[in-house]
Amino acid sequence: MIKEGGMMLKYEDAKDIILNCFNEVKAKSINVIKSFNYVLAEDIVTIRDYPDTKKSAVDGFAIKGLDRNSYRIVNTFSPGMQVDINLGKGEAVFVMTGAVVPENADAVVRVEDCVIDGDIVTINCNLTNGMNINNIGEEVGINQHVVTKGVLINERIFPILCYLGLKEVKVYEKPKVGIFTTGNEILELGEDYRKGFVYNTNRYIAECFLKKLEIPYEYYGNIIDDENSVFNAFAEMTEKYDIIISSGGISMGKYDFVKKVLNDKKFDIVVNKTKIKPGSPLLVARNNNCMIFGMPGYPAAFFTNFVLYLLPFIKKACGFRDFENKIVDVILKDYMHSRKSSDYFNRATIKYENGNFLAYGVGSQKTSHFINFAKVNGFVRIKEGVGDLKAGDKCEGLIFNFESIL
Ligand SMILES: Nc1nc2c(c(=O)[nH]1)N[C@H]1C(S)=C(S)[C@@H](COP(=O)(O)OP(=O)(O)OC[C@H]3O[C@@H](n4cnc5c(N)ncnc54)[C@H](O)[C@@H]3O)O[C@H]1N2
Numbered sequence: 001m002i003k004e005g006g007m008m009l010k011y012e013d014a015k016d017i018i019l020n021c022f023n024e025v026k027a028k029s030i031n032v033i034k035s036f037n038y039v040l041a042e043d044i045v046t047i048r049d050y051p052d053t054k055k056s057a058v059d060g061f062a063i064k065g066l067d068r069n070s071y072r073i074v075n076t077f078s079p080g081m082q083v084d085i086n087l088g089k090g091e092a093v094f095v096m097t098g099a100v101v102p103e104n105a106d107a108v109v110r111v112e113d114c115v116i117d118g119d120i121v122t123i124n125c126n127l128t129n130g131m132n133i134n135n136i137g138e139e140v141g142i143n144q145h146v147v148t149k150g151v152l153i154n155e156r157i158f159p160i161l162c163y164l165g166l167k168e169v170k171v172y173e174k175p176k177v178g179i180f181t182t183g184n185e186i187l188e189l190g191e192d193y194r195k196g197f198v199y200n201t202n203r204y205i206a207e208c209f210l211k212k213l214e215i216p217y218e219y220y221g222n223i224i225d226d227e228n229s230v231f232n233a234f235a236e237m238t239e240k241y242d243i244i245i246s247s248g249g250i251s252m253g254k255y256d257f258v259k260k261v262l263n264d265k266k267f268d269i270v271v272n273k274t275k276i277k278p279g280s281p282l283l284v285a286r287n288n289n290c291m292i293f294g295m296p297g298y299p300a301a302f303f304t305n306f307v308l309y310l311l312p313f314i315k316k317a318c319g320f321r322d323f324e325n326k327i328v329d330v331i332l333k334d335y336m337h338s339r340k341s342s343d344y345f346n347r348a349t350i351k352y353e354n355g356n357f358l359a360y361g362v363g364s365q366k367t368s369h370f371i372n373f374a375k376v377n378g379f380v381r382i383k384e385g386v387g388d389l390k391a392g393d394k395c396e397g398l399i400f401n402f403e404s405i406l
């Protein structure tokens with residue numbers, strides 16, 4: 001157990017310890033219809049050719065023989081019809097877009113390029129072999145690997161599973177998350193404001209990230225600053241959840257009971273404080289198969305820790321292959337403050353302009369300030385020992401909301 005006074009962990013070391021605490025993710029088979037927003041737990045391989053018959057790419061006439069311009073129409077086929085005829089030389093069939101064309105057809109001619117007179121069709125364009133025919137396996141052949149496991153079944157992947165006609169798919173089970181906040185001064189939304197109180201923000205920071213990933217969670221409530229209540233919350237929740245997120249009560253205050261309970265009771269502390277700003281007082285503990293994240297109370301510190309440590313952990317627990325945050329090289333557009341004693345994660349607006357990621361400051365970096373997070377889509381990481389940076393300097397940027405850049 002790492003107790004107070006132990007070595008504060010560097011960011012990467014803490015992240016590695018947290019990510020390594022991780023139990024194997026279980027997979028289950030579910031109906032494809034229910035698989036949206038799960039992470040795929042198997043590679044997807046085609047079980048047939050696409051298409052698996054020759055098909056017409058246009059509404060037109062499938063013809064046999066390219067040495068003439070008039071053909072006798074012998075049939076009409078629309079998509080889905082079984083086509084088991086072969087054409088004789090000089091014969092044509094009217095085929096709709098997507099219809100199967102006879103195996104031995106040489107080409108399909110668009111209806112606009114034809115003149116129809118009774119059962120004779122005359123062609124008004126140049127003919128080339130195979131024109132307007134989609135051939136067997138031309139999109140993807142049988143036994144081809146088309147989607148790799150570990151990706152989110154999102155609006156790109158889900159339609160592919162439908163296109164392939166899969167019924168069941170293997171996905172990773174999602175972790176069950178429990179959240180609670182602490183503090184006598186916390187008001188829930190909708191409660192009348194009382195001077196000196198704060199509205200519960202951290203609950204919703206957690207909920208927003210979890211909702212976006214469609215991870216099931218329960219909010220246990222706000223626990224008053226009382227040791228037994230905090231202990232009972234942890235004891236009850238470790239039975240029910242894979243991940244517990246608590247907020248507040250982990251610094252040096254008289255009523256910081258989260259820290260006291262996690263340190264004094266049977267929980268196995270794996271991280272106690274990390275050398276970052278904001279949000280150094282992070283406590284991560286394990287209890288059997290449950291991971292407990294005792295997060296700092298200030299919303300700016302809670303948010304930063306969520307992005308740096310919890311998000312990669314949760315994504316790994318969901319089975320994501322790419323669970324780490326996106327790191328880019330940024331050029332600073334504004335001065336950024338740091339102290340050499342820690343890694344400073346300066347909140348920033350990161351934009352992509354003329355081939356470079358540019359990081360703009362958003363004003364205050366005080367942990368007790370939060371409102372400017374409205375402009376934040378990433379952090380500029382000024383590493384320990386570096387000191388302040390000025391406009392034009394290069395640095396490492398971490399983007400947690402890539403959509404905001406595009
Ligand atoms: N003597 C010391 N004091 C502090 C230290 C230290 O090392 N020695 N560390 C400071 C640092 S760094 C941070 S960060 C904070 C962390 O404090 P806690 O995690 O114990 O959080 P609380 O004291 O409970 O609350 C801090 C602040 O945040 C507000 N808060 C709490 N929960 C919520 C919530 N759910 N939604 C919105 N705001 C919340 C709370 O009212 C306080 O204002 O400790 C420093 N102190």
Ligand code: MOO
Nearest residue numbers: 278279280301367
């Ligand atoms: O690290 Mo604390 O987050 O300075 O306020």
